[in-house]
Amino acid sequence: MDVKYQVFISSTYNDLKEERQEVIKVVLQMGHIPVSMEFFSAADEDQWSLIKGLLDECDYYVVIIGGIYGSIEEKSGKSYTQLEYEYAVEKGIPVIGILNRDVNRLSAEKRERKKVNQEKLAGFSELVKRKMCQFWSTPSDLASNVATSLHKLMNKNPRLGWTRVLPKEHPIEEIVQTVNVDIPKPKNVVSNGILTERDIRKVLKKGLFDFGSFIDIYFIIEGLYSHSNTETKLPNSQLEWIRKNEIPAHLQQVKEIWTRSYRCIYTFINIRDLAQKRGVPQDVISIGNIFISYIYYVLTEVWGDVPYFNNKPELEMAPKGSSNVKEIRTLSLANLQSVLHDSTLSTQHVDLAVGVAVRWELQAKNYSKAKEYIDKLINRDRYKLAPVHEIFSTDVESIGYFDTDQEGSQFHNPVFRVLCKKGRFVHYLRYTEVLLMATEIYFHLSDHQKALYYINLVRIRNNQPQLKETGNNFIATLLDDWKANLGMEGSYFSALKRNGYAEKVLGIPAFKSVLPIPAQEIALNPNMQQNEGY
Incomplete structure (x- = not known):
């Protein structure tokens, strides 16, 4: 029976809406279950608890990185996107990082202006490169790379996933x-x-x-x-x-x-x-x-x-x-x-x-x-x-x-x-x-x-x-x-x-x-x- 995997799709919110939608489509076309916080800003403690609960149920984790570091969690000084990534790694969830090839070519509103956040973004990007990663320039380019990487990762590291079990006659x-x-x-x-x-x-x-x-x-x-x-x-x-x-x-x-x-x-x-x-x-x-x-x-x-x-x-x-x-x-x-x-x-x-x-x-x-x-x-x-x-x-x-x-x-x-x-x-x-x-x-x-x-x-x-x-x-x-x-x-x-x-x-x-x-x-x-x- 075919297994359906639950894939958590993470990114900063406003700057990567189009890119995130392309990845959601890819996961659906592959026959799997996308999980994305489309309706949440991930900017408070209660929502962070919700996100962790959702991550615990996911089989794979995909993070899309552009030119914005994202909303900061006060205690750690890290963005919620980075916290999600680190939590997924900590829980042993296979991860894929998709990084923009050239941040400087992004429009001004899609790039960090503050030097401190630029440095944090660079550090986060280096962290993501230690695991499986790909690079993107356009949304369609991104979707193709996600599909290829997910296929390889699912074959290499199969997870429990979900299956439809039809009721049958039992003694x-x-x-x-x-x-x-x-x-x-x-x-x-x-x-x-x-x-x-x-x-x-x-x-x-x-x-x-x-x-x-x-x-x-x-x-x-x-x-x-x-x-x-x-x-x-x-x-x-x-x-x-x-x-x-x-x-x-x-x-x-x-x-x-x-x-x-x-x-x-x-x-x-x-x-x-x-x-x-x-x-x-x-x-x-x-x-x-x-x-x-x-x-x-x-x-x-x-x-x-x-x-x-x-x-x-x-x-x-x-x-x-x-x-x-x-x-x-x-x-x-x-x-x-x-x-x-x-x-x-x-x-x-x-x-x-x-x-x-x-x-x-x-x-x-x-x-x-x-x-x-x-x-x-x-x-x-x-x-x-x-x-x-x-x-x-x-x-x-x-x-x-x-x-x-x-x-x-x-x-x-x-x-x-x-x-x-x-x-x-x-x-x-x-x-x-x-x-x-x-x-x-x-x-x-x-x-x-x-x-x-x-x-x-x-x-x-x-x-x-x-x-x-x-x-x-x-x-x-x-x-x-x-x-x-x-x-x-x-x-x-x-x-x-x-x-x-x-x-x-x-x-x-x-x-x-x-x-x-x-x-x-x-x-x-x-x-x-x-x-x-x-």
Whole structure:
């Protein structure tokens, strides 16, 4: 299988924009993954931490040197470009230096004027010449030399790189071995080589484990991107860029949520396939459909158009491009309809399916259809609002949740515990959200009396003043209540977007209503295109 390498492209910023773009094109044409700090000035400590994190993930490093030394880091007195180079060498990352043949022939604005910086540039150039290097005069000349040098370096010093691993049929023993939860060891899972219903239900824990791993990273990214978090100091600087809504396509967390999302989808498709082959009761298949639909809803909220898989034969084909959101929503709602008619399914799983359907219909602004679903949940006698101090210590209002006292291996990520974990129960759909969704639905259907009734149920629970009328700022008030009640729980950003408030509240341009497709996915999948604006 072809290996895709991640190549860090370094240079001073303003003077070498054209040259840097030529090198990025070359790396893409070679089928590899370029990493370049196009949107960062690399002039503060936090960004330097981010750059080091990105360098740690790269396989090769290319530095382009012209006639400017670059921004200076105060403590060392060195430019950030030189610090990047030295860090790459220190970490054992193979490096290539591309130096201008004759700096004096560059235009005045592309040359250092200060003698001290000229001397530093000369010293840095001599340092780079000790390793593999080439020389350039024009951007096209530069691109040709980079291509030649990278090809030689990759052959001489192959690295780990990235590979696309398509899911394949695994024996149940292998599936069980991949997860660290309380599942019997392989020798005890299958008796006499025959899969039983009990065996498959044990493997279902694998899917729930993967779903918890997905919720872990999703809640972090959604909460930070929507400014739900109020921590003054985040655990690492890469998280700060998420909260600033400045996310490059090669950010680790972007890749992580993409990977965990599809890993979870693949797991449930495998479980569904096993259940169908063994004639296991329908509820196992239905549970898989619910969680697959939940994740696709999140994927379309985070990225918009994404690849859609719904069965194993598709997974074994070549990488596919994105399906549009409307198509994914239609297919997901069709799967949920089959779930709602499954008499073998528990009431709570049916209610989770209904809740996911409400989210899909709200995304499409199909308020009448969303009303049909939301009324089913509200008319249930089993859910009620928990007192504020008991929301995360009980499952009273939870439709979907993890009990972290029982799921001992889940949610130990220290970042999640600091930013998202509010108590014993981690809810991924609860009754507070149902009532706020009902408020939104009835407001848009012009039934303002019911909209006020549902939002006031939440406000009374919180000891807040009741609202007497809807008024012009009602949706803004609803969104404020949404953030206060459900911040860091995965739904606030969606509520902002579908009500047209994301750009105003978060101070972002329209294109940032979705995140960039991970750079690794773009490089590994020739059928994928980057989201507009990134």
